[in-house]
Amino acid sequence: MGSRIHVVGGGVIGLACAWELSRNGHGVTVCAPTPGRDGASWVAAGMLAPVTEAQFGESALTALLVEGAGRWPAFAAALEGATGHDVGYDTTGTVTVALDASDRASLDDLLAYQHTLGLEAHRRSASECRDLVPALSPALRGGIEVPGDHQVDNRALLGALAEACRGGGVTFVHSSVTALEAGPVLVLADGRRLGADHVVLAAGTGLRAIDGLGGTGLPSLRPVKGHILRLGAPDAVTPVPLLARTVRGLVHGRSVYLVPRRDGSVVVGATVEERGADTAVRAGAVHELLCDARAIVPGVDELELVEAATGLRPATPDNTPRIGWTARDGVIAAVGHYRNGILLAPLTAAAVVDLVGRRPVTPLIEALAPT
Amino acid sequence: MGSRIHVVGGGVIGLACAWELSRNGHGVTVCAPTPGRDGASWVAAGMLAPVTEAQFGESALTALLVEGAGRWPAFAAALEGATGHDVGYDTTGTVTVALDASDRASLDDLLAYQHTLGLEAHRRSASECRDLVPALSPALRGGIEVPGDHQVDNRALLGALAEACRGGGVTFVHSSVTALEAGPVLVLADGRRLGADHVVLAAGTGLRAIDGLGGTGLPSLRPVKGHILRLGAPDAVTPVPLLARTVRGLVHGRSVYLVPRRDGSVVVGATVEERGADTAVRAGAVHELLCDARAIVPGVDELELVEAATGLRPATPDNTPRIGWTARDGVIAAVGHYRNGILLAPLTAAAVVDLVGRRPVTPLIEALAPT
Numbered sequence A, B: 001m002g003s004r005i006h007v008v009g010g011g012v013i014g015l016a017c018a019w020e021l022s023r024n025g026h027g028v029t030v031c032a033p034t035p036g037r038d039g040a041s042w043v044a045a046g047m048l049a050p051v052t053e054a055q056f057g058e059s060a061l062t063a064l065l066v067e068g069a070g071r072w073p074a075f076a077a078a079l080e081g082a083t084g085h086d087v088g089y090d091t092t093g094t095v096t097v098a099l100d101a102s103d104r105a106s107l108d109d110l111l112a113y114q115h116t117l118g119l120e121a122h123r124r125s126a127s128e129c130r131d132l133v134p135a136l137s138p139a140l141r142g143g144i145e146v147p148g149d150h151q152v153d154n155r156a157l158l159g160a161l162a163e164a165c166r167g168g169g170v171t172f173v174h175s176s177v178t179a180l181e182a183g184p185v186l187v188l189a190d191g192r193r194l195g196a197d198h199v200v201l202a203a204g205t206g207l208r209a210i211d212g213l214g215g216t217g218l219p220s221l222r223p224v225k226g227h228i229l230r231l232g233a234p235d236a237v238t239p240v241p242l243l244a245r246t247v248r249g250l251v252h253g254r255s256v257y258l259v260p261r262r263d264g265s266v267v268v269g270a271t272v273e274e275r276g277a278d279t280a281v282r283a284g285a286v287h288e289l290l291c292d293a294r295a296i297v298p299g300v301d302e303l304e305l306v307e308a309a310t311g312l313r314p315a316t317p318d319n320t321p322r323i324g325w326t327a328r329d330g331v332i333a334a335v336g337h338y339r340n341g342i343l344l345a346p347l348t349a350a351a352v353v354d355l356v357g358r359r360p361v362t363p364l365i366e367a368l369a370p371t
Helices: A012-023 A039-043 A059-070 A072-083 A101-116 A126-132 A154-167 A204-209 A283-296 A298-302 A338-356 B012-023 B039-043 B059-070 B072-083 B101-116 B126-132 B154-167 B204-209 B283-296 B298-302 B338-356
Strands: A004-008 A027-031 A094-098 A122-124 A143-146 A171-173 A177-181 A185-188 A193-195 A198-201 A222-232 A246-251 A254-260 A266-269 A304-315 A322-325 A331-335 B004-008 B027-031 B094-098 B122-124 B143-146 B171-173 B177-181 B185-188 B193-195 B198-201 B222-232 B246-251 B254-260 B266-269 B304-315 B322-325 B331-335
Touching (some): A004 A012, A012 A198, A012 A331, A012 A338, A039 A154, A039 A204, A039 A304, A039 A338, A059 A072, A059 A338, A072 A154, A072 A338, A094 A101, A101 A143, A101 A246, A222 A283, A254 A283, A283 B298, A298 B283, A304 A338, A304 B283, A331 A338, B004 B012, B012 B198, B039 B154, B039 B204, B039 B222, B039 B304, B039 B338, B059 B338, B072 B338, B094 B126, B101 B143, B101 B246, B122 B126, B126 B143, B204 B304, B222 B283, B254 B283, B331 B338
Parallel strands (some): A004 A027, A004 A198, A198 A331, B004 B027, B004 B198, B198 B331
Antiparallel strands (some): A177 A185, A185 A193, A222 A266, A246 A254, B185 B193, B222 B266, B222 B304, B246 B254, B322 B331
16 A cells, blocks of 8 residues: 655655655655756756766765666666656766866876776877867867766756656645644645655755754755856757767866757856855856866857856755655655755665665665664 | 828837937837837947047047937936936946056057047056956056946836837837838838838848848948846845946957946946857857956956847948938938947937938038938
């Protein structure tokens, strides 16, 4: 027998959890103001990048990201099968390039670290990089090829997930949640109170506006601002797409990435800014992204600036998610995915299904329990 | 007795002509798809800058711009009186600054040229410039103060002109014009034909889509693309407006300007691009404007990017307007204002009123006759 479950949050984590729960026989409601358009997921680039996101000192997180990436082929196939929609899942791979000698040295350090973790990454000369990506600037100092870092079109993904939810009988309550009470009971912005067997908290930084989480054992989530640009390809200027694979770069020590979509457009991101909940699109951040993107791919200049947007990534104090039963009866957390929400959505959703079924989760997930 | 006059074009020239003609007793119709939101006028910055726009070898044009600027105080007062709307007419003055030594040398050449034309402009040291504009970068090489170059809020101006037209009994036909026939008769996009005593052609680059202008004697108008940015001032960050006067700059040989509005926002412009009728907002142009603006006013980084837009300035082969009777009976031209449409609108409208009344115009205007 399935349970009655309320999922709080309409981003990629909330929708993925809702869909997987509905596929497993539960009666699911999603509470979110604009499901499929919510939060950081909508603004994301959709990189599935455990290797190029590997950070010194975060090997446990990297292991989680690798595990998460392993879930993607089956997840994408199931979602496309359920909806008939192409979600832009692309396994062409990623190249990370260095602009100056210092950037090259940093990449070599990173490469050595990737190898100590057993990750697949190959040192490439500048001309080898340009063989892989002809649009690269001739001024680069070479880079790293990472065949295993892929991408998905985050907006196509969100649309497909929302449709899969509807097809699976998930009910949408288009409202924000203002409080969590014992029961568990959700209090909505319009005053309604919804009771359920279980609640899954998956609202990203939206969680900060919900009262009554004090007894959950969850750490506070800090919003980490990111700017992103969406650049379109005017047909007349770019009959051939500028890029065929994801390009990342170190540009005088700053990170930038360019993620090409199948329609020839390119997503350029992303700043990482500790500025609280500020969501204004700042001229300085737009300048920084354009500056760094065109330094490694000069053809960016001819693309059309279609959108400049910001999102708030939900980060815990240790930048690692919290997935598991909270200290409050019937309340599961799936929060704090920071830069990796898209990548970790399939793994997180599968874990939440196991948690609801009171089945054991893998040690990697167990380590993320909030309590 | 007034005439029946059709004005083609709903930008600043068309609306200014329509309003002045209606004030002089004529029955006026404006034909334009979206009057008050049309064309280059909507995208403009609104500088009234005969001195800082002075170009070597264009002394006749500069004389016209000086004459045009002289019409502004009375025009703004009349328009504000007629509508009760503030059009943001601001006479604080302009400072042009130099980034590097080569820019400083160029500004000194320009200053000498301005003085040969008898224009008021004062050499200022870097610290004198910062006294005038505290937000300037400390890295500048000084500049020129031009007290006589002013500004108007172009969008407030267009709104006020449209309202003044309505108040003056002007009829709006929300349609584009596809052809001019003898009569004169205008053929509209929906097939309607409108006859009148006189037609005033004031459609900027929109004129290029009108058939039947062959016999007018008008030169072809080329579209000169310009990118512009509108930057907002988030209250929390900028309790005091960043700028209190217009700042222009030479940045490694490139021109940029920053025009502050009364609400704390700043208009940054403008590229000058010979790219035909292309209106896409290009990443490279946005980068160039941001790069140059923040080089002279670093606080730009903290402003919000509210809008990035392009417009097509209507330019004749000699970059000088054509104002006068054409070779076609009953047809007056007021076209080709290029970078100076806002500045020249009052002078042009007054000239068109004189032309319709068959009164003599000043030699400066007479020199602009199309035939």
